[in-house]
Amino acid sequence: MTNAAWETLSDQAIGVSGVVYFLALLAHLVEWSSLRGTVPVDAAAASSTRSRAAVGAVAVATGPTEGAGSGTEESRQRVALFGRLGLLLTMIAAVVHLTSLVGRGMAADPNRVPWGNMYEFTLSGTFVVTLMYLVLYRRFALSWMAPIVVAFVLSMLMVAVIWLHSAVTPLTEALNSYWLVIHVVAAVIATGAFTLGGMTSAMWLVKNRKGDIATGPLARVPSLATLDRVSYRIHAFGFPVWTFAVLITGPIWAHEAWSSYWNWDPKEVWAFITWVVYAAYLHARSTAGWKGKNAAILALVGLATLWFNFIGINFFSTTSQHSYADSAPSVVQPVGQPVGQPVGQR
Amino acid sequence: MSADKPTGADLNPRELGRWLWRQLTSMRTALILLLMLALAAVPGSVIPQEGVDSLKTSRWQADHPTLTPVYEKLSLFSVYDSPWFSAIYILLMVSLVGCIIPRTFVYLRAIRTPPPIAPRNLTRLPDHASYDSDASVEEVLQRAREVLKGRGYRLRPAENGSDYVSAERGYLREVGNLVFHLSVVVVLVGFALGSLFGFRGGAVIAQGSTFANTISQYDDFEPGSLFSADQMDPFVFSFDSFDVEWQRTNRGVLARAFDAGLTYTDEPGAEEQFYDLRVNHPLSIGDTDVFLIGHGYAPVITVTDGDGNEVYSGPTPFLPQDQSFLSFGVVKSPDAQPGQIGLEGLLYPTFELVEGNPLTIYPDDLNPLLSLSVYTGDLGLDVPTSQSVYVLDKANATQVLDNEGKPLRLDLSIGETATLPDGLGTVTFDSVQPWTRIQFSQTPGKEIALVGVVLALIGMCGSLFIRPRRVWVRARAGSHQDGSVTMVEVAALDRSGGGGDVAPVLEEIVDELRSAPPRVEEKQ
Numbered sequence: 001m002t003n004a005a006w007e008t009l010s011d012q013a014i015g016v017s018g019v020v021y022f023l024a025l026l027a028h029l030v031e032w033s034s035l036r037g038t039v040p041v042d043a044a045a046a047s048s049t050r051s052r053a054a055v056g057a058v059a060v061a062t063g064p065t066e067g068a069g070s071g072t073e074e075s076r077q078r079v080a081l082f083g084r085l086g087l088l089l090t091m092i093a094a095v096v097h098l099t100s101l102v103g104r105g106m107a108a109d110p111n112r113v114p115w116g117n118m119y120e121f122t123l124s125g126t127f128v129v130t131l132m133y134l135v136l137y138r139r140f141a142l143s144w145m146a147p148i149v150v151a152f153v154l155s156m157l158m159v160a161v162i163w164l165h166s167a168v169t170p171l172t173e174a175l176n177s178y179w180l181v182i183h184v185v186a187a188v189i190a191t192g193a194f195t196l197g198g199m200t201s202a203m204w205l206v207k208n209r210k211g212d213i214a215t216g217p218l219a220r221v222p223s224l225a226t227l228d229r230v231s232y233r234i235h236a237f238g239f240p241v242w243t244f245a246v247l248i249t250g251p252i253w254a255h256e257a258w259s260s261y262w263n264w265d266p267k268e269v270w271a272f273i274t275w276v277v278y279a280a281y282l283h284a285r286s287t288a289g290w291k292g293k294n295a296a297i298l299a300l301v302g303l304a305t306l307w308f309n310f311i312g313i314n315f316f317s318t319t320s321q322h323s324y325a326d327s328a329p330s331v332v333q334p335v336g337q338p339v340g341q342p343v344g345q346r
Numbered sequence: 347m348s349a350d351k352p353t354g355a356d357l358n359p360r361e362l363g364r365w366l367w368r369q370l371t372s373m374r375t376a377l378i379l380l381l382m383l384a385l386a387a388v389p390g391s392v393i394p395q396e397g398v399d400s401l402k403t404s405r406w407q408a409d410h411p412t413l414t415p416v417y418e419k420l421s422l423f424s425v426y427d428s429p430w431f432s433a434i435y436i437l438l439m440v441s442l443v444g445c446i447i448p449r450t451f452v453y454l455r456a457i458r459t460p461p462p463i464a465p466r467n468l469t470r471l472p473d474h475a476s477y478d479s480d481a482s483v484e485e486v487l488q489r490a491r492e493v494l495k496g497r498g499y500r501l502r503p504a505e506n507g508s509d510y511v512s513a514e515r516g517y518l519r520e521v522g523n524l525v526f527h528l529s530v531v532v533v534l535v536g537f538a539l540g541s542l543f544g545f546r547g548g549a550v551i552a553q554g555s556t557f558a559n560t561i562s563q564y565d566d567f568e569p570g571s572l573f574s575a576d577q578m579d580p581f582v583f584s585f586d587s588f589d590v591e592w593q594r595t596n597r598g599v600l601a602r603a604f605d606a607g608l609t610y611t612d613e614p615g616a617e618e619q620f621y622d623l624r625v626n627h628p629l630s631i632g633d634t635d636v637f638l639i640g641h642g643y644a645p646v647i648t649v650t651d652g653d654g655n656e657v658y659s660g661p662t663p664f665l666p667q668d669q670s671f672l673s674f675g676v677v678k679s680p681d682a683q684p685g686q687i688g689l690e691g692l693l694y695p696t697f698e699l700v701e702g703n704p705l706t707i708y709p710d711d712l713n714p715l716l717s718l719s720v721y722t723g724d725l726g727l728d729v730p731t732s733q734s735v736y737v738l739d740k741a742n743a744t745q746v747l748d749n750e751g752k753p754l755r756l757d758l759s760i761g762e763t764a765t766l767p768d769g770l771g772t773v774t775f776d777s778v779q780p781w782t783r784i785q786f787s788q789t790p791g792k793e794i795a796l797v798g799v800v801l802a803l804i805g806m807c808g809s810l811f812i813r814p815r816r817v818w819v820r821a822r823a824g825s826h827q828d829g830s831v832t833m834v835e836v837a838a839l840d841r842s843g844g845g846g847d848v849a850p851v852l853e854e855i856v857d858e859l860r861s862a863p864p865r866v867e868e869k870q
């Protein structure tokens with residue numbers, strides 16, 4: 001296949017995966033609307049030998065079938081059916097999504113990892129969100145998260161396609177390093193994890209407001225205690241990965257490419273801020289009085305700084321050496337050079 | 347901030363000191379300081395920073411004459427060296443050390459303490475299970491010891507007559523936590539060493555020239571405050587060749603790969619070595635790292651003055667304005683007679699007139715053209731203050747005009763010579779040579795910092811993923827009519843700061859206990 005063919009394939013695949021994500025979203029919406037009026041099953045049936053004194057002594061409503069509540073048999077079946085359908089569609093969309101990523105990488109000459117600009121980073125980041133959701137689906141019983149994840153991924157893909165799309169270009173010299181692979185893979189994985197963790201924390205806050213034992217759709221969301229635990233576990237996974245990305249591989253690479261480990265470039269500043277906020281989150285978890293609500297808020301603040309760093313800095317900051325999307329390669333600009341108007345072809 | 351704030355009157359200085367110390371080293375203070383650090387870092391990403399981009403900073407200052415003095419007072423142009431930023435992180439470090447050292451002792455004591463005795467009523471714990479067994483009390487307890495030992499638990503030594511087993515695991519979590527926090531200090535020490543004893547500098551070097559590593563050869567040089575000049579490695583290199591590969595892309599033509607061929611000697615008299623210096627592939631000579639970070643064109647220009655003397659000759663680095671490599675540069679020849687000669691203008695690497703507009707259509711030097719304006723008079727070079735080589739001081743100079751009275755422009759291709767009016771002299775464009783910008787740095791302590799972050803990461807993983815747990819198993823001779831049944835209670839407790847769900851673990855342990863050889867009978 002030619003490079004142009006790969007690029008076309010990639011563009012088409014992202015369109016197709018968008019459509020499939022949309023269908024998955026519809027399936028989940030049907031699933032959830034079928035839930036109206038149902039009340040939670042008491043999950044205590046799951047284990048007769050142990051009791052739980054935790055706040056949410058009641059429903060740990062999990063998988064699509066379990067959470068169906070005591071509605072009619074028919075509605076329970078509908079919920080299960082559409083839940084499974086949504087999951088299946090999400091899987092298909094993820095595969096097509098991956099195809100699109102591969103296409104981007106193959107379209108470049110020489111072939112490269114598909115995260116050379118913001119469009120590609122968004123595609124990769126959202127793919128990781130989907131992938132992690134699918135991988136953790138069983139382990140953390142994430143079925144309640146389905147509509148949120150799918151809606152989020154779908155909207156980010158729309159943003160990417162509409163505003164961020166750019167044609168395939170080779171990597172600039174500074175980006176052309178195997179550190180790009182290591183550093184960005186870690187950053188993307190951490191971003192995916194923090195995003196999922198943020199969703200859990202947000203749901204904790206919603207549920208905390210509405211009261212733990214709600215009826216209707218919220219009843220499917222696990223108890224506050226479970227949400228809190230899942231949220232912590234996801235963040236605890238993301239934090240070391242983020243540390244590795246921004247405080248180890250980032251500086252090593254910056255040293256190789258720009259000759260300084262840490263330059264307080266805006267992107268670095270915000271990566272540091274994100275790191276500090278999540279460190280504070282982990283502290284808050286172990287400090288009485290800061291648990292629960294404050295921790296959840298900190299998690300969301302962390303997520304905001306994370307996404308601001310990714311999107312905001314590239315748009316608002318012109319000094320950042322990291323705004324690799326649209327500027328000339330920083331590497332041709334010696335310090336102190338007057339920057340004139342671009343002349344010639346663009 | 348807290349309710350137990352003492353009223354100053356009933357405290358002697360010593361108690362006050364202790365109280366302050368306790369506050370400072372509390373977890374809550376750590377949390378607040380962390381959040382303050384995050385907040386304090388924000389302005390530096392919004393306001394241009396002296397140390398990051400001095401040019402942009404001075405422009406910003408020129409545009410905001412009223413804000414500038416205020417910002418300057420608040421050190422907002424160098425946030426990360428400012429007293430208030432330093433204050434936050436120094437407080438954080440003090441708090442950290444004050445928090446970690448006592449914890450180390452607590453921890454050392456804790457590892458020598460056996461697992462605690464079992465709570466009286468295990469069924470009061472959130473996670474517990476109970477079942478009846480046919481095995482005797484002693485058999486059940488023995489089995490529990492084996493199972494728990496096999497799972498890596500440490501056991502409380504059996505006491506005479508005790509009817510339970512107490513086990514604990516996950517001691518390393520605390521080690522991880524301590525290692526992590528101490529490593530943060532190590533990283534900062536490494537960083538501090540680098541900025542105190544190191545230096546950073548750069549030079550623009552034209553192909554064919556030789557660079558000896560002395561401070562006078564640098565275009566810019568930023569030493570740390572404890573740097574001493576004898577740290578300079580005595581290497582010498584010559585910049586022999588330059589290769590660049592251009593690639594047409596839909597965002598214009600980009601330099602895909604470029605490298606500078608260097609011949610270097612570590613010290614005078616040492617053997618010659620060769621290195622292809624490329625972006626992302628620095629060269630280390632002694633303690634100095636050498637980086638290629640940019641490239642451009644240096645037209646070789648010769649100026650002869652009105653008396654026919656050659657007053658300027660050599661490659662003159664021009665600075666690329668963007669990725670088209672249209673480049674801007676300046677020539678100053680203060681010794682020219684009868685008047686000083688200053689040239690300023692553009693280099694078009696591949697010149698072409700497109701609809702009457704001069705353009706460069708390709709960044710490679712396929713058809714170079716120099717387009718210069720000429721100044722004479724006082725170029726301000728007599729004052730000792732150092733002047734940028736890329737800026738012509740035109741304040742007291744006059745622009746040379748052509749015979750129509752318009753500003754004179756010299757358009758020269760390679761090999762062409764232009765004669766200046768008024769007997770000022772001639773300007774010749776001999777050839778074009780590439781230049782590279784090379785950055786040099788010494789960062790002592792970088793290994794310390796690296797070891798620190800790696801240790802921090804390992805410690806953090808230990809602290810986040812090791813789950814400290816306690817498990818108790820109690821067996822009592824049963825209540826069954828014939829007394830042959832043993833009642834077993836098992837309880838588990840997760841001691842990590844949240845995120846631990848011990849229920850599955852408990853279930854596993856119970857299953858394992860009950861799969862013991864003696865037949866067991868489930869009773870609820």
Ligand code: HEM
Pocket residue numbers: 278279282283286370371372373374376438439441442443445446522523526527530805806809810842843
């Ligand atoms: C530069 C400052 C600090 C940073 C970046 C930081 C970061 C962290 C992180 C990421 C964690 C969670 C991971 C782990 O458990 O290792 C943590 C835990 C902890 N930190 Fe810090 N910390 C800092 C300062 C402090 C200070 C000053 C104190 C004491 C006042 C402190 C006390 C603790 C404690 C006790 C834990 C364990 C919490 C638990 O058991 O779950 N930290 N810290």
